[in-house]
Amino acid sequence: MGHYALVFVGFGNVGRALARLLLRKRAQLEDGYQITFQVNGIATGRHGMAIDLRGIDLEAALACLESGGRLDRFSTLPTPATILDFIQACPGDVLFENTPINHLTGQPATDHLAAALRQGMHAITANKGPVVHAYAELNRLAHAQGRRFLFESAVMDGAPIFSLFRGGLPCVELRGFQGILNSTSNMILERMESGESLEEAIVYAQSIGIAETNPLNDVEGWDAAVKVAALATVLMGVPLRPQDVQRTGISAITPAMLQSARESGQRWKLVCRVQRQGEGLRASVCPEQVPAESVLSNIHGTSSYVEFAMDVLPGLGIVEGNPSPETTAYGLLADMLNALREDGV
């Protein structure tokens, strides 16, 4: 279907995993979708920027970063002063925004995405911030520009949630949902069940790279509340801010409570719940004792789960089991294909 120029803003773990996935899937994209690509620009926070409208050598750029180098030597233009200048100077078809999240403001990601859309690029991100803080505005801008604002990986990594509702679930009435959306707190509770203290479990989650930089975001339910707000805003059509979610973290859950729940055939989980209430929503993130017989009870490790209640499908559950490092990258790739394909959702 064509040859496309890609632009990366933010090139940490997620951006690099996407670059590697694009390289791995290159032949499949060409054979299956008639899509070829080049990378016109990469902007990092601390390792410089590169713009080359003939296409940056992506393997070489990855290797350079992995050996601690800076990207500027791949650039054919002087390094722009800011990321917004970079976006202005770097034309392309698709911009991937993967700078660190700011839960409170959604910035600077929102400004980057808006700039990309104004430049006529599809704007794709794994970042929840812009979804909860600027969904309506970015969506309007995308429509006006004939481009897409997509963010599949913002919730449950690359599991297809937003695209499922855009594509496979026309004409449903979504009444609410429940789930386990923060895998770090879920894993912490499991490790505390096996005898670790909260602090030990946090250290473990950090050691395997799943905890947020500030673990309080996970432990206090803030990350889950942001995901709840993103799902509710997009899928239920009711703008919900993270601070509107009634939120209780897991820090008051003790090993004794976990043990006594197990003895009565239950298990503590940090459960997200959203229900329509009049014109609005009632939303919460709160530890709950769930029965051993429930699907919620059997969400383990780094897995997560959401179950949607609809008029015609009383309980449609999506389990994301043991996401790989590629899973978030895949959500971004799927967004790109949905933006570029004529029959994309």
Add this chain to the structure above:
Amino acid sequence: MGHYALVFVGFGNVGRALARLLLRKRAQLEDGYQITFQVNGIATGRHGMAIDLRGIDLEAALACLESGGRLDRFSTLPTPATILDFIQACPGDVLFENTPINHLTGQPATDHLAAALRQGMHAITANKGPVVHAYAELNRLAHAQGRRFLFESAVMDGAPIFSLFRGGLPCVELRGFQGILNSTSNMILERMESGESLEEAIVYAQSIGIAETNPLNDVEGWDAAVKVAALATVLMGVPLRPQDVQRTGISAITPAMLQSARESGQRWKLVCRVQRQGEGLRASVCPEQVPAESVLSNIHGTSSYVEFAMDVLPGLGIVEGNPSPETTAYGLLADMLNALREDGV
């Protein structure tokens, strides 16, 4: 997007549930999708047929059948001799095929669907038979006619499985899947765990209307094998016949086995498994002891489950929890919208 003429072939529980759902969603279809409809024809097995190109009064037809009447009095044409004659005589945009399934041949549903496509109608069914026996042929015919052959409700009622792969999962490598696809045998095993005999549990499943007319189809794993064949054929691109699925039913599972599994923290389930093996597939439906900690273990009642293993999404599970009578009907409605919408999947 337009006014469409619908045709029903087979008007038992599923066809009537669809008719009621269409009536209930009429305003939403018009407001949300600019779709209005009329019903040009209804053909039943034992209650006559009706054709009226000005549109049959659907409420009246439903009421007539529910009070034991025949449909012929709604017809403006002489009753055709056969269903194929009916399809010839009844032009429309979408044909819903819901005659009883024949697992061994896929007939007569396949002939009905082919006739509909040749007449220029989209062909939609909840029937697994044509999917496992004539997928390639019906799909080719649909492409040639610029129409769609869709069958979301053939597996897991109306849960979006086929549409998920058409829409939200581009460029994945599907390596295999596992699941619990026959809810009757699952419920029978659960009731046997609580002390019922196989025969008592079958009678119960029949009393709530979930067992197939011939319960051996459920108990011997045949229904699950047909679903396995449908999923593998469509999603993995490898034609698989139900008889190619290694199949063991649940009739050899005794209450003592169920009890002893529970004591060791496990549970017997009739598990479907498919994996790629060279160019082909290894497929089985077989009772297994699954660990209490697995999602499979917590699929209860009339719920079902499938978990897909993909390169980029190691375990994407779909739970269909407690489907309502409308759920199968919804799959047919979603197919219709996907066929008619410009941005359908």
